[in-house]
Amino acid sequence: MFSWFILGFILPSGLCQDKGIVAKVNNKPITREYFNTVYEKFLQDFRSFNPGSPINKETTIWARRFVLDEIIKRELITREAVRVKFKVSDTEVEEKIKEVFFKGKDGKFDKTKYLWAINNPNIKWKEIRGSFQEELLYIKFQEYIMNREQASDKEVRDEYVKLNEKMKVQYVIIKYVTMPDTEITDKEREITMKKVDELRAKLKDSTEFETIVRESGYVPNETICTQFQYYIEGIGYVPELVKTSFDSPPGEIRTVHIPDGICLYKAREKIGIDEEAFAKEKEDLKKSLTRQKNSQAFEKWYEELKTRSKITVYLDS
CATH class of the missing domain: 1.10.4030.10 (Porin chaperone SurA, peptide-binding domain)
Structure with a gap:
């Protein structure tokens, strides 16, 4: 250039x-x-x-x-x-x-x-x-x-945790009884939601998720996800489930609607980062975050510079 x-x-x-x-x-x-x-x-x-x-x-x-x-x-x-x-x-x-x-x-x-x-x-x-x-x-x-900013150790660790921390989630799917490719009626939704509410009431304040789900005639499941893993095998595309699992208090029972029915779930356990892996990747991540911070700081500085300036363009297309 x-x-x-x-x-x-x-x-x-x-x-x-x-x-x-x-x-x-x-x-x-x-x-x-x-x-x-x-x-x-x-x-x-x-x-x-x-x-x-x-x-x-x-x-x-x-x-x-x-x-x-x-x-x-x-x-x-x-x-x-x-x-x-x-x-x-x-x-x-x-x-x-x-x-x-x-x-x-x-x-x-x-x-x-x-x-x-x-x-x-x-x-x-x-x-x-x-x-x-x-x-x-x-x-x-x-x-x-563009080289006045520096990512702090705390910022680097926080970013690594955000990218790599995992959550163990227990879930059960209460399926609609309607045949595939058949439009689900309001009545069917109402019946399914009633089943979900009944199961939710049993699970409230209980630590025996798997036992209660089995005794209620359903199949309990468990998955491990990161904050950016929006597709979960067996459930589908459920960004709401992922986000609320990390944001909600541990043990809170929540639901999300999926094509097959309603998924009832709770965040069971947060899995921390691998400290050895973090130690190996820390410097590269720090460089990346520093570049990002400097780029953002430069854009802000340049926009302010343009605001203080008088620019007139006569060039036609």
């Missing part, structure tokens, strides 16, 4: 000439010539990475808006970096120029080519260095903004 914007800054004639404006950012114009240069380079890269994707009208509209949004984003963040006096060194700028323009076929720095270029009076080095400095300022300031 670095090259799109550098090429946009450095046109054959030097700096961008104003031949129309596609947007203004805090009264600074974004010229159509600069936009078109960046946009064409973006399309080249898009075709390279997506050889089978057609460049139709819908793609063109998306690409033009994406490129303009990126240009605006760079302008806002770069100006903010200048405002807070964030710096990049001349050495960093020079190293980036060498990296982009003066690598030989072997990938190493081509000193001969570099010395020829810096002594060529036809090359506008002041403008080039200014463009690279501005782009580096954007990149490094954005990196700085």
